[in-house]
Ligand code: ATP
């Protein structure tokens with residue numbers, strides 16, 4: 211069984227696999243360690259990851275990124291409309307109440323939900339891992355931002371399931387990093403009282419997170435977290451885009467911002483320029499035929515760039531302040547600082563972080579691009595039976611408080627109508643038993659509290675449950691009902707079970723007196739005993755089984771079609787190659803082994819095959835047609851090839867014999 215961890219990044223994702231000798235971040239089909247987080251649609255097939263990136267410029271309207279920003283959201287979400295739209299070129303639409311895209315695929319207009327897009331992408335990562343490991347990939351741990359809410363987490367689990375993956379855990383990005391840090395350190399303090407407090411600072415392409423984590427031997431405890439959900443490399447890129455767009459307005463008399471394709475080209479150029487500026491004090495910008503046949507060129511000094519993004523740099527300190535406050539620690543108590551994420555490479559950002567920490571050293575003992583992925587893979591290894599991993603306890607916590615509400619029942623001694631069951635900072639996973647006094651069935655609703663800092667556009671509603679089969683007991687006005695509520699390993703809330711309990715009187719023996727006087731007596735005590743299990747009917751935000759199955763089926767179909775398209779292409783290439791290869795060899799190494807009549811037949815057949823390949827029919831035939839044509843040619847060519855091979859072997863044997871004598 212494969213053990214796989216995924217860092218689902220906004221720009222690109224990484225895949226880790228566990229092997230006996232350790233964890234490797236694996237390369238994809240073009241030997242990159244990070245796979246672009248892109249899905250695209252063409253008239254022939256879907257392109258996912260690298261090929262989507264390659265074709266992005268020419269097919270940018272049907273290429274979708276920002277996958278993790280879209281999943282679990284609605285079309286009307288202000289963050290989608292006001293922020294994400296800037297970074298997405300495909301048309302956004304509503305698909306069953308969630309955000310999705312309208313694209314041109316196989317010559318038709320199709321719509322896919324964000325959950326489906328993430329599923330497509332995860333399936334591609336699954337294939338990459340399976341190709342590397344040469345085995346089926348099912349169990350995974352996927353790292354996600356700690357600020358993801360219940361609806362986003364459920365949507366991601368749905369996506370994993372659609373992709374045929376079994377997500378053993380959705381792990382918060384910073385928790386994955388912390389696990390990777392802790393499990394590989396052999397010098398952690400012995401006791402939690404003397405724990406080493408580490409602050410992890412991760413600034414990626416789209417978001418920024420800070421976590422304070424306490425490490426001691428065999429365990430980590432998340433003490434505090436804070437986020438800026440809209441702060442990352444892409445915001446720096448966008449500031450550059452605005453600068454150059456305004457420069458080009460006067461310089462070239464073009465309005466880049468009015469042309470989505472031009473904006474896209476400029477973003478690509480600006481990201482490159484930004485990276486060059488991390489190592490150089492000045493960098494050039496060249497965007498060929500940005501629009502109206504203009505080749506745009508410019509350059510920028512690092513100091514000007516820093517001035518241009520000063521409003522963003524000013525935002526570096528807030529999450530650091532908030533995370534430290536959340537942890538209840540003071541800066542003096544922070545023992546180490548670890549920087550991760552691509553955007554902490556920007557010198558001005560690093561400077562701001564350094565300034566905040568004063569004289570403390572910023573460490574980069576972790577691989578800043580791989581830390582999340584490695585940690586997620588460790589988590590998968592811990593949860594999977596395949597590997598024996600050193601015991602390491604992870605105490606993660608909830609980012610937002612969750613409450614449960616209900617309606618009062620007349621006469622019931624239950625006074626409240628709500629309870630904050632999992633306050634912010636509550637451990638994950640965690641189970642709480644709620645007690646109710648009821649004479650009939652009742653409903654519970656779970657939601658984030660009003661003061662939970664969830665993204666504004668996300669509905670705070672988490673789910674509902676109806677507790678069935680409750681009735682008034684004979685000996686009392688109300689049944690005592692217990693409802694088991696669980697915040698699971700994914701950070702998702704569920705009502706797991708409900709049952710009635712009853713108070714029973716039991717006889718208990720106890721001893722009185724001492725020494726000689728000692729004797730046993732009995733007394734009656736009241737005990738709570740579990741009585742009947744109750745049926746629960748619950749509704750949460752995830753997909754219904756029916757819809758999920760339908761998406762799974764259609765994903766399987768598209769996957770099979772893409773595979774067929776690729777295999778067809780492969781067989782077509784094989785036929786083409788055989789034609790040219792055979793012709794060359796007939797005049798070369800096969801010349802001495804071919805009869806004139808055979809040669810004539812082969813020349814004729816290869817010519818016919820070539821003509822067919824470039825005819826309308828042969829250009830776009832199905833796989834079996836290419837296979838059949840190649841078989842025909844091989845029937846003629848194989849005897850010649852066989853004779854040549856025999857001749858070669860004979861010559862080799864003769865040479866070997868000569869050497870012996
Ligand atoms: P997120 O964590 O937001 O989902 P991600 O995981 O894809 O996104 P990372 O891989 O951590 O993001 O970082 C990518 C970002 O870092 C991009 O914006 C990229 O331009 C930027 N980046 C990478 N290298 C450098 C560099 N040398 N200088 C400046 N920026 C860089």
Ligand code: MG
Pocket residue numbers: 218219220414415551582
């Ligand atoms: Mg990241």
